[in-house]
Amino acid sequence: MKFWDSHCHLSTPGRTIDERMGRLMEIADRVGVERVVLSMGLPPLLTNPTPEQLRKKNDETMEALLHWNHRAFGLCYVSGEHVEESLKEIDRCVAKGPLIGIKLWVAKRCNTPEVETLVKRAHELKGLIVQHAWQKTGGNPPGESTPQDVAELAGRLPEVPMVCYHAGGNWEAGTRALRPHKNVYVEIAGSNPTAGFVEMAVREVGAERVVYGSDAAGRSFASQIGKVLGTQLPEATKELIASGNLQRLLTPILKAKGMTV
Amino acid sequence: MSTPIIDTNVFLGRWPFRRLPLDEAALLAKALRERGVKQAWAGSFDALLHHDVDGVNGRLAAMCQRTDEKLFLPLGTVNPALPDWEEDLRRCQEKYRMRGIRVFPNYHRYALNDAAFVKLLKLATERGMLVQLAVSMEDERTQHPLVQVPQVDLAPLVEVIKTVPGVRLQLLNAFRSLRPDLLLKLVNAGHVSVEIATLEGVAGIEELLKQVPVERLLFGSLAPLFYFEAAALKLQESKFSDVQDKAIRRENAARLMAR
Numbered sequence: 001m002k003f004w005d006s007h008c009h010l011s012t013p014g015r016t017i018d019e020r021m022g023r024l025m026e027i028a029d030r031v032g033v034e035r036v037v038l039s040m041g042l043p044p045l046l047t048n049p050t051p052e053q054l055r056k057k058n059d060e061t062m063e064a065l066l067h068w069n070h071r072a073f074g075l076c077y078v079s080g081e082h083v084e085e086s087l088k089e090i091d092r093c094v095a096k097g098p099l100i101g102i103k104l105w106v107a108k109r110c111n112t113p114e115v116e117t118l119v120k121r122a123h124e125l126k127g128l129i130v131q132h133a134w135q136k137t138g139g140n141p142p143g144e145s146t147p148q149d150v151a152e153l154a155g156r157l158p159e160v161p162m163v164c165y166h167a168g169g170n171w172e173a174g175t176r177a178l179r180p181h182k183n184v185y186v187e188i189a190g191s192n193p194t195a196g197f198v199e200m201a202v203r204e205v206g207a208e209r210v211v212y213g214s215d216a217a218g219r220s221f222a223s224q225i226g227k228v229l230g231t232q233l234p235e236a237t238k239e240l241i242a243s244g245n246l247q248r249l250l251t252p253i254l255k256a257k258g259m260t261v
Numbered sequence: 262m263s264t265p266i267i268d269t270n271v272f273l274g275r276w277p278f279r280r281l282p283l284d285e286a287a288l289l290a291k292a293l294r295e296r297g298v299k300q301a302w303a304g305s306f307d308a309l310l311h312h313d314v315d316g317v318n319g320r321l322a323a324m325c326q327r328t329d330e331k332l333f334l335p336l337g338t339v340n341p342a343l344p345d346w347e348e349d350l351r352r353c354q355e356k357y358r359m360r361g362i363r364v365f366p367n368y369h370r371y372a373l374n375d376a377a378f379v380k381l382l383k384l385a386t387e388r389g390m391l392v393q394l395a396v397s398m399e400d401e402r403t404q405h406p407l408v409q410v411p412q413v414d415l416a417p418l419v420e421v422i423k424t425v426p427g428v429r430l431q432l433l434n435a436f437r438s439l440r441p442d443l444l445l446k447l448v449n450a451g452h453v454s455v456e457i458a459t460l461e462g463v464a465g466i467e468e469l470l471k472q473v474p475v476e477r478l479l480f481g482s483l484a485p486l487f488y489f490e491a492a493a494l495k496l497q498e499s500k501f502s503d504v505q506d507k508a509i510r511r512e513n514a515a516r517l518m519a520r
């Protein structure tokens with residue numbers, strides 16, 4: 001089965017960005033990962049980047065695509081702490097550059113007007129909108145969104161498709177929070193390959209709204225692919241999760257940019 | 262045909278916090294067999310929270326025998342924080358014919374330099390039994406708020422291991438918290454092995470083999486709590502020799518259990 005990985009980073013070893021990409025894709029090939037979506041540039045991943053740091057991270061992501069644009073997509077890293085500068089980054093990297101959407105992480109919670117502004121702009125460009133969310137038993141840092149925050153944002157913008165990374169971390173709570181909002185896609189990366197995860201996601205939000213991702217290179221492709229292949233779901237369902245849903249989500253922006261799938 | 266697998270990390274019984282797709286012994290046995298597993302070392306989820314550990318061990322032994330005794334090799338639990346735990350150890354070996362035990366220091370709330378645990382290691386080693394130590398069972402970020410169990414602190418183990426010559430210890434589910442330098446110290450301190458269920462990072466096995474001798478690396482899936490495929494695919498995600506592949510899939514485990 002072929003996988004399109006909605007959630008990767010440049011954290012493979014390498015002296016240059018190109019070497020890191022070469023290593024990432026060499027390993028991707030071993031387990032059937034055809035395409036990857038990159039974000040946030042080189043490590044270390046910055047939780048609350050300055051505007052200058054955002055620009056640098058996005059430059060790194062764009063450099064990674066140079067020789068890999070047939071297999072890799074990139075997201076523009078933006079922050080609700082720096083709305084004006086982030087809007088400029090969206091203009092530079094998505095409207096006028098090669099990136100195909102935005103990544104929002106943990107600088108500011110996504111139920112804020114600032115994040116809503118960025119999401120609306122990305123949607124005008126038909127970009128993929130990706131928001132990290134993790135509901136932690138021990139409590140979240142101030143800027144980290146919960147799946148409930150994503151649900152709030154999605155409820156305010158019901159016509160805007162968006163991806164909630166990690167299924168909200170605590171996926172049993174996350175899929176419940178997200179299930180009323182048909183515009184939210186549940187991504188499965190970055191957690192233990194706990195059996196029943198993907199079955200519950202499919203049961204609660206439907207197979208068309210579950211998207212494979214790994215959070216490689218910190219996570220293993222294998223452990224996250226195992227979440228899909230380890231289920232007893234029908235092959236057609238697995239294929240939707242593995243690549244079909246992400247392909248469908250990316251179609252508007254790829255068409256707008258004249259890129260072929 | 263690839264080498265048959267010895268899965269050193271499976272569980273029977275009930276995970277306390279949800280039902281799992283394969284939490285019936287017969288279903289798990291069938292799934293493991295279909296995936297090329299020839300032997301599975303099984304502990305019991307019930308051991309995490311039950312006080313009547315001997316009841317848990319007796320049921321585990323019976324379930325392994327009843328379901329597929331060639332596949333499931335039971336590993337009983339001993340909780341050295343309980344009164345007269347020495348009798349549980351004796352029964353594991355003499356009554357249930359178990360070849361090893363599985364311990365859960367975080368769920369049973371003792372440190373690895375507690376005198377009782379050091380004594381348990383010594384007695385198990387005198388009996389020639391393997392000791393499996395579960396470092397974690399679940400990501401602490403998704404735990405039930407009333408059952409927040411930290412990862413086991415492995416740091417004291419380096420010195421403890423040196424005081425128990427001949428000990429055979431395998432760490433389960435160790436990788437979320439285990440730093441590479443501590444792993445190296447443990448591996449050098451005595452016969453300490455690890456398995457891959459919680460190993461992360463792309464090509465994780467390949468990277469780990471740069472630091473740890475292949476003899477200390479075993480296959481483990483943490484099924485049915487984890488999808489078995491997650492561990493199986495890790496073998497495909499890393500590049501290593503056929504000799505290393507056989508060692509990880511089967512031979513290291515066979516040797517560890519046989520000694």
Ligand SMILES: [Zn+2]
Nearest residue numbers: 007009190215
């Ligand atoms: Zn990530």
